[in-house]
Amino acid sequence: MKKEPEKGLPRLEGAEGGVVMRFAPNPNGPPTIGSARGIIINSEYVKRYGGRFLLRFDDTDPVNKRPMPEAYGWYLEDCQWLGAVPDEVIVASDRLPLYYEIAEELIWRGGAYVCRCDQAAFKALKDAAAACPHRGQSPQENNALWREMIEGSLGPGEAVLRVKTDIVHKDPALRDWAAFRIVTTPHPRAGDKYRVWPLLDFESAVEDHLLGVTHILRGKDLMDSERRQRYLYDHMGWEYPTTIHWGRIKIHQFGSFSTSALRRALEAGEYSGWDDARMPTVRALRRRGIRPEALRKFMVELGVGETDISISMDSVYAENRKIVDPMAKRRFFVKDPHPLEIDGDVPEVAKAPFHPTLDLGLREIPAGPRVLVSADDLSDLKVGGSLRLKDLCNIEVVATAPLRARAIGTDPHQAKEMRLRIIHWAPPAGVPVRVMRPDGVDAGIGEAGIREDEGKVVQFERYGFVRIDSVSGDEVVAYFAHR
RNA sequence: GCUCCGGUAGUGUAGUCCGGCCAAUCAUUCCGGCCUUUCGAGCCGAAGACCCGGGUUCAAAUCCCGGCCGGAGCACCA
Numbered sequence: 001m002k003k004e005p006e007k008g009l010p011r012l013e014g015a016e017g018g019v020v021m022r023f024a025p026n027p028n029g030p031p032t033i034g035s036a037r038g039i040i041i042n043s044e045y046v047k048r049y050g051g052r053f054l055l056r057f058d059d060t061d062p063v064n065k066r067p068m069p070e071a072y073g074w075y076l077e078d079c080q081w082l083g084a085v086p087d088e089v090i091v092a093s094d095r096l097p098l099y100y101e102i103a104e105e106l107i108w109r110g111g112a113y114v115c116r117c118d119q120a121a122f123k124a125l126k127d128a129a130a131a132c133p134h135r136g137q138s139p140q141e142n143n144a145l146w147r148e149m150i151e152g153s154l155g156p157g158e159a160v161l162r163v164k165t166d167i168v169h170k171d172p173a174l175r176d177w178a179a180f181r182i183v184t185t186p187h188p189r190a191g192d193k194y195r196v197w198p199l200l201d202f203e204s205a206v207e208d209h210l211l212g213v214t215h216i217l218r219g220k221d222l223m224d225s226e227r228r229q230r231y232l233y234d235h236m237g238w239e240y241p242t243t244i245h246w247g248r249i250k251i252h253q254f255g256s257f258s259t260s261a262l263r264r265a266l267e268a269g270e271y272s273g274w275d276d277a278r279m280p281t282v283r284a285l286r287r288r289g290i291r292p293e294a295l296r297k298f299m300v301e302l303g304v305g306e307t308d309i310s311i312s313m314d315s316v317y318a319e320n321r322k323i324v325d326p327m328a329k330r331r332f333f334v335k336d337p338h339p340l341e342i343d344g345d346v347p348e349v350a351k352a353p354f355h356p357t358l359d360l361g362l363r364e365i366p367a368g369p370r371v372l373v374s375a376d377d378l379s380d381l382k383v384g385g386s387l388r389l390k391d392l393c394n395i396e397v398v399a400t401a402p403l404r405a406r407a408i409g410t411d412p413h414q415a416k417e418m419r420l421r422i423i424h425w426a427p428p429a430g431v432p433v434r435v436m437r438p439d440g441v442d443a444g445i446g447e448a449g450i451r452e453d454e455g456k457v458v459q460f461e462r463y464g465f466v467r468i469d470s471v472s473g474d475e476v477v478a479y480f481a482h483r
Numbered sequence: 484g485c486u487c488c489g490g491u492a493g494u495g496u497a498g499u500c501c502g503g504c505c506a507a508u509c510a511u512u513c514c515g516g517c518c519u520u521u522c523g524a525g526c527c528g529a530a531g532a533c534c535c536g537g538g539u540u541c542a543a544a545u546c547c548c549g550g551c552c553g554g555a556g557c558a559c560c561a
Binding site for chain 2: 024025026028058059060061063064065115118119122123126127156157159160169170171172173174175177178180181182183197199200204219220221222223224225227245247248252259260298301302303305306307308309310311312314315317318319321322325326328330332352353356357388389390391392412413415416420422423424459460461462463464465483
């Protein structure tokens with residue numbers, strides 16, 4: 001029996017009655033392209049089956065992956081921009097009392113114990129599949145020690161609460177994992193209100209149950225996490241949600257990156273900000289003029305396979321081009337401008353269409369006997385050679401250095417008959433433009449009308465699509481999207 | 484060392500659970516050609532893959548075993 005081919009995302013097991021799904025980042029930086037995948041796929045399933053999409057901040061490490069206060073808002077902004085407004089926002093660091101309650105119940109149920117081994121000692125025992133001396137403590141003893149952890153008579157490193165699993169489990173990764181540890185470093189949000197913080201496996205597992213999450217999408221690297229968490233669910237008599245794993249994602253254009261590494265590079269001054277054109281963040285893509293629909297389409301087509309994948313931004317760019325091409329005005333931008341003197345009849349003003357196929361009207365560009373052409377086109381400007389300046393006139397080059405030509409007509413049909421190469425140009429009185437690209441910065445002169453396009457995505461003809469980021473008194477800054 | 488997961492064209496992806504419709508889907512990329520006053524868009528065409536070896540079967544991308552390759556976990560990180 002064969003099924004019809006699925007298009008888009010694969011069916012979710014048991015989702016027919018609606019789903020509750022969450023995206024659960026640590027806000028230690030802004031959302032990256034990888035985060036976008038989580039945001040988009042989770043919210044896409046909720047759209048498809050109905051239900052609730054939750055945004056939960058797993059911000060329970062004040063030290064190693066210290067949350068950034070600004071990042072909470074960034075996630076909200078980027079979710080909204082991606083068309084995934086959460087139905088509810090949960091912040092783990094606001095909810096420690098809830099976790100304490102459950103921890104206590106777990107202790108009384110005999111599912112957890114306070115371990116006072118030092119880290120290395122416990123690891124040695126664990127690797128030998130041997131129980132530590134504290135494993136046999138009674139619930140009463142454990143509860144007393146747990147109180148000491150919370151009340152402060154035990155210091156960091158002196159005790160952790162462990163969930164009992166199977167100390168002889170063949171996979172060492174699953175043996176008696178730590179659920180809480182003592183941290184006295186103040187939390188960016190909670191300050192020094194708490195000194196006992198849950199670890200991911202406890203916090204995430206408990207929240208998923210509390211929130212009624214039905215389906216969890218997470219990285220393959222967290223497969224063991226699930227197996228660990230199931231012990232907790234068994235102790236508590238809870239039912240574990242359905243899980244789906246996906247492989248690691250690597251992007252050709254950005255290589256491997258981690259939020260922590262990006263943060264260090266940023267702090268070292270290597271980037272202008274989290275929305276630097278070179279950054280693999282959602283905000284950087286937005287600034288460059290990538291449309292959210294392009295990202296959604298791309299992510300849905302990627303699917304949710306367990307294979308580790310290495311993707312290229314080319315596919316995102318292709319999707320984006322389809323969206324942006326029909327609406328982007330055309331503009332002239334000349335990179336590395338060189339002056340060109342033209343003898344003869346050159347129109348004082350060029351009238352050029354804003355779009356090659358759509359009727360978006362015409363723009364007027366001041367021209368005259370002196371224009372600028374790009375250094376990239378110099379190789380086509382040889383003495384005796386002729387070409388067409390797009391929307392202006394046809395010329396024959398009479399000299400290089402300095403560059404000089406004579407006008408040989410304005411008719412585009414003539415150019416066509418002569419099979420002239422067509423290049424673009426800019427007026428000397430144009431506006432200086434800087435283009436911030438993932439691979440560097442281009443500078444040049446653009447037609448003055450670009451000043452009207454602030455915030456818009458336009459196409460610099462024969463150069464690529466850009467978003468006009470800012471227009472100041474004497475300069476325009478554009479962010480490069482793609483060709 | 485122990486444990487877990489994966490391997491379909493350059494890159495992704497469908498098909499794998501329930502073997503035959505798969506001489507293998509779609510997208511992107513690349514290469515030709517057409518069209519176009521942009522090196523953009525559009526149109527047409529082409530190239531390109533089941534990791535390897537055994538086994539089961541009338542029949543294997545699909546099931547089984549072994550190998551190889553890749554990724555991950557074994558944190559008081561997420």
